[in-house]
Amino acid sequence: MMIELHGCDTPNGHKVAILLAELELAGVGLEHSTTKYNLLEGRHLEADFARINPNRRLPAIVDHAPAGGGEPVAVFESGAILLYLAEKTGRFLPTDTRERAQALSWLFWQMASLGPQHGQAHHFLRYAPEPPQYAVNRYTKEAHRLFDVLEGRLSQGDYLAGEYSIADMAVWPWVRASRAIDMDVSQWPALKRWFDRVGAREAVKRYGEVPKDHPAQARHMKLSPEQWSVLFGEKMWDAAKG
Numbered sequence: 001m002m003i004e005l006h007g008c009d010t011p012n013g014h015k016v017a018i019l020l021a022e023l024e025l026a027g028v029g030l031e032h033s034t035t036k037y038n039l040l041e042g043r044h045l046e047a048d049f050a051r052i053n054p055n056r057r058l059p060a061i062v063d064h065a066p067a068g069g070g071e072p073v074a075v076f077e078s079g080a081i082l083l084y085l086a087e088k089t090g091r092f093l094p095t096d097t098r099e100r101a102q103a104l105s106w107l108f109w110q111m112a113s114l115g116p117q118h119g120q121a122h123h124f125l126r127y128a129p130e131p132p133q134y135a136v137n138r139y140t141k142e143a144h145r146l147f148d149v150l151e152g153r154l155s156q157g158d159y160l161a162g163e164y165s166i167a168d169m170a171v172w173p174w175v176r177a178s179r180a181i182d183m184d185v186s187q188w189p190a191l192k193r194w195f196d197r198v199g200a201r202e203a204v205k206r207y208g209e210v211p212k213d214h215p216a217q218a219r220h221m222k223l224s225p226e227q228w229s230v231l232f233g234e235k236m237w238d239a240a241k242g
Contacts, residue, residue, distance in 0.1 A: 003032035003085075004062040006052060008039055009210050011173035012078040012115065013059045018169045019085055019092065021203035028089050040223070042230040045239035052076065056239050063088070079111040082166040092166050103161035106153070110170040114150075117142045118174055118181070125181050126221050127232070143181065147188050150175075154190040158197065172198045173208055 005020065007013045023029050037044050037058055045056050053060040053076035060076040067088065075084045083104075086093035094100045121139035124131040150171070153160060160167040175185060175195055186192045198204055229235040 002063065002065045003030045004064065005032055005034045006037065006044075006049070006058060006060045006062075007034055008037045008044075008058040010039070010058070011177045014173040014208050015078045015170050016059045016061065016081050016085075017207035018173070018203050019082055019166060021207050022169070022201070023085070023089055023091060025203055026091060028091055030085070030089065040227045040230060042235055045230065045235060047242065050239070050242075056236075061085075077111070079107055079170060082107065082170060086166050092164070092169070094161055094163055094165060096162070099162040099165075103165040103167045106160040106167035107170050109149075110167070110174065114146050114171060114174050117146060118178065121181050122177070127223065140181070143178065143183060147175075147178070147183070147185075147191060150194075151188040151191050154194045158194065164198070164201075168194075168198050172204065176208060 003020070005016060007017055017034075020030065020032055039058070043049065044053075044058050049060075050056055052062060052074045055076060057076065059078055059081060060074065061081050061084075063073045063075065063084075066073040075081050083093070094103055117139060120135075121143045124135045124139055128135075159165065160171065172195065175191065176199070178185065185195050199208065223231065
């Protein structure tokens, strides 16, 4: 296969799956295979995967037919993967200078702000056994503030960068995941219209949802000591040293 995708059912994992599906539906699909990981099992912490992503996080890809030929190219960090694939195919990244700047700005905004801050909200609201109230308040407020930022942008147009792009693909799964931290997207009218618009796309319907029986659907995650070690503790730390 041209693209070897190492994926998972998380917002970051869904971004890449959505883009690959969008490319396929647009008639410029990249031949690819998918290896799906369960983050609670810890296969992504093994040495074999570290050769693809030394940070041992998902998703990651290996391009076996990179531009210019030569050895396969490994790409990690979901935003970098979206940008790499968009540039490889010439799709879903505007060519107009201003719209391209907007797309890249919102893509990196998701990577630097929306994902990390909402991720912390998920951690303290859903995973922490005794969440400190300060942390709960801090990240809940920040999660709402970032939706206010999106509301302002989306009140100006249908998509984040003029046309539908990898920026929308990056943001949408994190907006969807906000339901797990009791955020109702309908409180932000422009954001809700955009969320429904993007969510109605066939690629997003196929690859943007968490399976109903997936552990991540639970409002409060009860982890075994082994699972906690894989996600937040000794196994994760030891893998980084190795």
